[in-house]
Structure formats: C-alpha cells, structure tokens
Amino acid sequence: MKKLNNKSVKLAGLVIACATISACEQNFDDPIADNNADYHNGSADFSNYVSIGDSLTAGYADNALYLNGQLNSFPNVLAQQFSKVGGGEFTQPLMDDNLGGLLFAGNESPAFANRYVFDSATKTPGPIEGTPVTEVTNVLTGTFTNMGVPGAKSFHLLSNTLATPSGLFTDPPSANPYFVRFASSATATIIGDAVAQQPSFFTLWVGNNDVLSYATTGGTGVDQTGSAVDPGDYGSDDITNPVVFAQVYTALVATITTGNTDAKGVLVNIPDVKTIPFFKTVPHNPLPLDLATATALNTTAYATYNTALADALSAEAIDQAEHDDRQILFSAALNNAVVIEDEDLTSIPGLPSIRQATADDLLVLTASSKIGALVDVNADPTDPASLRWGITQALEDGDVLIKSEQDKVEIARTAFNATIETAATNNDNLVLFDVAALMNELSTSVNFGTGVITAEYVKGGGFSLDGVHMTARGYTVISNRIIDTINTGFEANIPPVNPGEYSTIFLK
Secondary structure: OOOOOOOOOOOOOOOOOHHHOOOOOOOOOOOOOOOOOOOEOOOOOOOOEEEEEOHHHHOOEOOEOOHHHHHOOHHHHHHHHHHHHOOOOOOOOOOOOOOOOOEEOOEEOHHHOOOEEEEOOOOEEEEOOOOOOOEOOOOOOOOOOEEEOOOOOHHHHHOOOOOOHHHHHOOOOOOOHHHHHHOOOOOOOHHHHHHOOOOOEEEEEOOOHHHHHHHHOOOOOOEOOOOOOOHHHOOOOOEOOHHHHHHHHHHHHHHHHOOOOOOEEEEEOOOOHHHOHHHHOEOOOOEOOOHHHHHHHHHHHOHHHHHHHHHHHHOOOOOHHHHHHHOOOOOOOOOEOOEEEOOOOOOEOOEOOEEEOOOOOEEOHHHHHOOOOEOOOOOOOOOOOOOEEOOOEOEOHHHEEOHHHHHHHHHHHHHHHHHHHHHHHOOOOEEEEOHHHHHHHHOOOEEOOOOEEEOOOOOOEOEOOOOOOEOHHHHHHHHHHHHHHHHHHOOOEOOOOOHHHOOOOOEO
16 A cells, blocks of 8 residues: 655644553453364465565555554465464565665655654654664565565556666656565566465465555646556556456466465455545544634634635535535634535636535544644744644645545456456356455454454554554454455355454553
C-alpha cells in the first residue's frame, strides 16, 4: 500500500486515552489449544511456500516496514503453521532494525521515516525517535520467499525497472527501494523472482494500491478507467484501468501456474477503502464552536460569501439544491462541519468552490492534524483574522475523499475483484480468500476465540497507527481466515494461531 504522510496525526475533537485502550498491551488467558495432533496438508504441498504482493504481504505496519512487523507478517505466520504439515523454510528480506526508516546512500528520507508509536500523553501518533540503519543500496543476497513489496501496484510486479538502484535517485524515482534491497538483479521483476523459486504453494494479494493510493490522497490522482494511457505513464496516485488490471492479473496468475501445474494457491481480493480507519476516524463534523464564535463566523467571515451565493441563485447560476449545499452556516454545537474544497461544484465567478462537509464525505486520517490549526503557523493565534484550516480556510483537495471520488474507487475495486474471483474459479488449484468480507466484519467486531478486534482506530486492536495496515494481531486474524480457506479448499487440517498472543499498537 501507499506510503502515508509522515506528519504526526492529531485527532481533533476525539478523546483517546490509553486508559481506555483495551488493546494496547492486552494478552488473553485462554489461548487457542493445540489439541489436535492429526494435522495434515490435504491435497496441497507447502514445502515451498512463496507469498506475492504489496505492503500487506510484507508486514508493513505503523507507517513503515520494520523488523517486528515483518516477523508478524501474515505470510510468516502462515509459514509457521505450514511447518506443522510439511512446510519448508520461509525467508524474508528483513529490515536491520525496528525503527523502520530507510537510508539512501547514507541519507535519511522524510518519505520513508521511522514507524509510528502512540504518545498517550498527547494522544497522538508520531515517528519513533532514532536513526535508522537500513541502507537501501546494500543489496541482500539469496532468495526470499516473502515477495511482498510495499508500494507495489499490480502492473509493478511485471516491471523490470523497480530494482535498478540508480532509479532511486531520479525525479520521480523509477525504482522501489524495498525491491532494490532484495531483487536478484538490477533488471529483475517481482513476479520473475517469485516464479523462479517454483513455488509449490503461493498467496497472491495485489491490487490494493491500484485504488488505495488515489483514495488516501483524497482523489488528487486521475481515474484511468476507460482511458488508453499506458500504466507506465500513470501518476503515482492514479486508479488503474480495470481492463489493464484484468490483463495484468491474468498474466500474473498464468506466469505462476504455467509450467508449474501442480502449484496451488490462494488469491486474495481487495477490501472496500471505507472499511479502514484511515477513512473512518475523523468525523465530518469535528469542530466544537461556542455561540459567539459561530455567530462571528456567520456574520463576518462568511457573510459576503453567503450573499454572493444567494445572488447566484437569483441569477439562476445555481439551483436551490446547490445553494443549500454550498451555504456555510455554523452553530453553537459539536457538529459544526468542516469547510472543504469540492471540484464537483458549479464554477461561480468570484466564489471559491467550497461547502461544508456532510456524512457522505470521508476526511482522511492525516487531515486531523490540520483541522482547526493555523494556516500560517507564524500567525497570531489570538487574532480572529488568522486563517484556520477547516474553519476560515477550506481544507485542501487531498484532505477529503468526496462521494463522487468514492464511487470511482468502488467501481474500479468491484471490477478488480471480479477479475480475481474469475481467476480463482477458472483454476481448480486456486481458491479465493474474501478479505473484503473480513474487513466489513471488522467494522463491528471479529471474535477470534480468546478476544475480539475491531477497526476502531487505536482502540480496536486490528489496525496499526497508520490506519491502513494491520497490527500483528490483525495480521494473525487474516492468517487464520486464510487457513480456514485452505482447509476447506484443499481438505487440509492446518491449526490456527492465537491472535491474543500477538501485539497491537506500540506506546511511546
């Protein structure tokens, strides 16, 4: 998945105290008993398991790839369970520390900063202190059966430029630093290195970034659905054309299985972005205002704007519905809406395309550090004229995923999942794991036998501090569901793990 903004996330208007965070350091007293010695592999062969995918496969968490996260990646957890039914060695391109930051020829990069930890005093996550030691240009030797590459989109798995070290220093970079670290050569492809190992069993979970990067950046990319643009020319935050995705995904599955007809595997689909904390945490109405402040905003800051809006209605430049949607009115309550940019609004000369957020809007997690803050950090905070984000200055396009943008993401995701399901259905050696259904379950809660996890940010235990990737506990729940899928699809009996024995978020 996409690398997120490394700025600390401050949850405006939310009260999160570690005293109420049951998932911080919790372990359960009743682990899942290992009481069945009749484990077997069924019709599958786990002697050479290879996992293929993006950051969710790599074990990415808390806005970074770090050692502990990799050790608790869902493929590594699966491999540990596979070892009980004939599974072989599983190798990963491990980071050199638990900080997670990267060095590029000795230099730190703000785009690849240290992992997040949660500060219970300030109630905010932010990068852990320390100087990372993982040097990207120190290429690892050997082969690695975890072929998860953070940031990879579907078509990146076929690219022969991601492993070229010099590509790390171009603008924009043409190489992926995580793949540069462990690729077999400077011209290797991710799928090529995976297939060269002739896996007897594999998992393939890719396509998340084909929509997620667009979503997490508030729809600032381009929806390439219906276009003829070569994916090599896409922007980093574009939605992949579903036709292109189908061609690429079909080619990936064929590349793995052709000539390796005994290989069996699990194909994993793409979750709905609306089910993850990155879009569920910051409310559309996070601004508590008293009566005096609300009145001042209505009679001064937005009086001219609202009058001009009324004039546009009278001139029939807009209809009544749009007028009502765009009118900005604050009240003495907790539900004062954030002012946001909306490119879908009618252009009115002299007026910005702004409105107040509604329940249909998804404010991104990283916007929480801006809401109510000074636009100019050097401005006088006591001066009423000092602009504040979301109050007297509209949030930026990248801070909000509006309804029309959500629809674009969902149309593409639905098409991607149809392709993945078809690939699984058309090959008797493949089964489909519906992780999208699991993510929907997490919106309420998932009982794993010795406890529960949810998608609630910080407190739920399922998602790490970046709001996109799982905690170690969350990844083990995914592992257990994949094991269930394998046991059913290949008549195996692989034991589950106890998620309660795995960590959730880390405190500062």
